[in-house]
Amino acid sequence: MIALIGEQPIPNLLPIRYEKPDRVILVYTDRTETGFERLKDILEESHVDVDPLKIKSPYDIFEIKQDLSGFINKNGFNSSNIIFNLTGGTKPMAFASYHLAEELSSPFIYLQSEGGKSLIYRYEFFEGRTQLIKKDTIPTLLTIDDYLKAHLRSYNRASKKEALEELVYDAICDSVDECERSITHGSLEIDLVMRCGNQVGIAEIKSGKKALKKEGIDQLNTAGEQRYLGTYTHKFLIVDREIGSQNRALAEAHRIRVVELCSVETGVLSLEERDELRRAICTDLGAT
Numbered sequence: 001m002i003a004l005i006g007e008q009p010i011p012n013l014l015p016i017r018y019e020k021p022d023r024v025i026l027v028y029t030d031r032t033e034t035g036f037e038r039l040k041d042i043l044e045e046s047h048v049d050v051d052p053l054k055i056k057s058p059y060d061i062f063e064i065k066q067d068l069s070g071f072i073n074k075n076g077f078n079s080s081n082i083i084f085n086l087t088g089g090t091k092p093m094a095f096a097s098y099h100l101a102e103e104l105s106s107p108f109i110y111l112q113s114e115g116g117k118s119l120i121y122r123y124e125f126f127e128g129r130t131q132l133i134k135k136d137t138i139p140t141l142l143t144i145d146d147y148l149k150a151h152l153r154s155y156n157r158a159s160k161k162e163a164l165e166e167l168v169y170d171a172i173c174d175s176v177d178e179c180e181r182s183i184t185h186g187s188l189e190i191d192l193v194m195r196c197g198n199q200v201g202i203a204e205i206k207s208g209k210k211a212l213k214k215e216g217i218d219q220l221n222t223a224g225e226q227r228y229l230g231t232y233t234h235k236f237l238i239v240d241r242e243i244g245s246q247n248r249a250l251a252e253a254h255r256i257r258v259v260e261l262c263s264v265e266t267g268v269l270s271l272e273e274r275d276e277l278r279r280a281i282c283t284d285l286g287a288t
Helices: 010-019 033-045 061-074 091-104 144-152 163-172 208-212 215-223 245-253 262-266 271-284
Strands: 002-004 023-028 049-054 108-114 117-126 129-137 178-185 188-196 199-206 234-239 256-260
Touching (some): 049 061, 061 091, 163 188, 163 271, 199 208, 199 215, 199 271, 215 245, 245 256, 256 271, 262 271
Parallel strands (some): 023 049
Antiparallel strands (some): 178 188
16 A cells, blocks of 8 residues: 555554555655654554655655656556555645556545544546545544554553543443543643544543633643644533633634533532533544
8 A cells, every 4th residue: 555644644544454455655754754653653563564655845746756656666566456545645645646546557545534434435447537436434443542652652641530530431431432531641631532433532621710711622722733633633621610602612613522511510420411421422423
């Protein structure tokens, strides 16, 4: 597989695990070298053979195509056994790879991630025309550990847990495929990481006066930056009181789902709010 590395690692990791190629050529640039290194580590841990190919001019279609073609010829790859993943990389990298795939009559794939699902499209060339051969829903191929390592390379678990965090964890742990608490990476702290299928979400859990500040929103925005967990990560702010219209509007502007659990002021989570919490998380992560 020839995989174009973009700023998000999962659109490359999922197709590789789905297609199970014998060998993977990771095509990267100066800007995506960090993502390349992280993906390379994960693949080699899974005993996948990896070849690096660094593109010097990621916006020059002619040079990109020459680099790819030269690499294929130099390594004696059989064009009939090559598949291209065009999901990542720059648009010129995708254009160049498409034209090369067409010349070689090699298939290519594209990953679509939305609505809580990961769909893979496979295309082939017949008599000079591109045809969609199949569209599949990718089964569960990731763990939280995979997801965190793909984005952060390494992480730790903190031991300190607040009472509200315990209540939230107990309420949702049997509704999702995986749930991890108190993840840290340098100065980054995440209260909760959840996974349903291949979809991953993070939550900041705030109580008391902290729930009324925008601290949780800021922490989620930082965690969702390109340098950390990226834009495909779902974000949840879970609080023990109403946060007010201003903070709610700010959260919505940053695509953060707010869940207000006002009943926990008594130390107990009501059945109604327990169900609301589960429904919000599972809906956003595509489990329902």
